[in-house]
Amino acid sequence: AQTVTQSQPEMSVQEAETVTLSCTYDTSESDYYLFWYKQPPSRQMILVIRQEAYKQQNATENRFSVNFQKAAKSFSLKISDSQLGDAAMYFCAYRSANSGGYQKVTFGTGTKLQVIP
Amino acid sequence: NAGVTQTPKFRILKIGQSMTLQCTQDMNHNYMYWYRQDPGMGLKLIYYSVGAGITDKGEVPNGYNVSRSTTEDFPLRLELAAPSQTSVYFCASSYRDPVAYFGPGTRLTVL
Numbered sequence: 001a002q003t004v005t006q007s008q009p010e011m012s013v014q015e016a017e018t019v020t021l022s023c024t025y026d027t028s029e030s031d032y033y034l035f036w037y038k039q040p041p042s043r044q045m046i047l048v049i050r051q052e053a054y055k056q057q058n059a060t061e062n063r064f065s066v067n068f069q070k071a072a073k074s075f076s077l078k079i080s081d082s083q084l085g086d087a088a089m090y091f092c093a094y095r096s097a098n099s100g101g102y103q104k105v106t107f108g109t110g111t112k113l114q115v116i117p
Numbered sequence: 118n119a120g121v122t123q124t125p126k127f128r129i130l131k132i133g134q135s136m137t138l139q140c141t142q143d144m145n146h147n148y149m150y151w152y153r154q155d156p157g158m159g160l161k162l163i164y165y166s167v168g169a170g171i172t173d174k175g176e177v178p179n180g181y182n183v184s185r186s187t188t189e190d191f192p193l194r195l196e197l198a199a200p201s202q203t204s205v206y207f208c209a210s211s212y213r214d215p216v217a218y219f220g221p222g223t224r225l226t227v228l
Binding site for chain 1: 150157158159160162175205207209215216217218219221222224
């Protein structure tokens, strides 16, 4: 079974600075997807960024980028130029890419990010 | 598109009461899911559906039931509410793309 581990329950960053959130996962599969979701106080789950395991290039979305290390099974999220609106709980998630049928999404336990003005 | 909508946003139940959490999506997604999120924890899958008329259990299905009579709707039923069911409930949907779109959640308290 796949597992997703987020070892940092809480992190803080100064506004305009850069912060990196860690995520490791365990799987025996070779093809899969990885995601970072943001959950602000409104509780709405919002997709931040996604990475396909077959792609070597790290995904980027504006101020958000990932460092995907497939061999090490590591998937960290870097937030550049942190803004007050980035304060939220961040969840790392894994999903198999096997075709056909339902594929379970496994979530980590989350990292609460505080942005200090 | 409204995306995934959930009602109600908040609810307080007494032990033993029943209720239905509503979930509707307007994106014509075939996959729909119900998750619960307990404090300090990640999301746990309760039930999922791969299309109208097809549902299956997830990781924590005990105490819940679902139905999927249409593509759009996927209600979650709690028959005999227990304090252990106090949680935030999220409905989500997806199509071929693996990204799941989430609803805003329902905060349920059972006293």
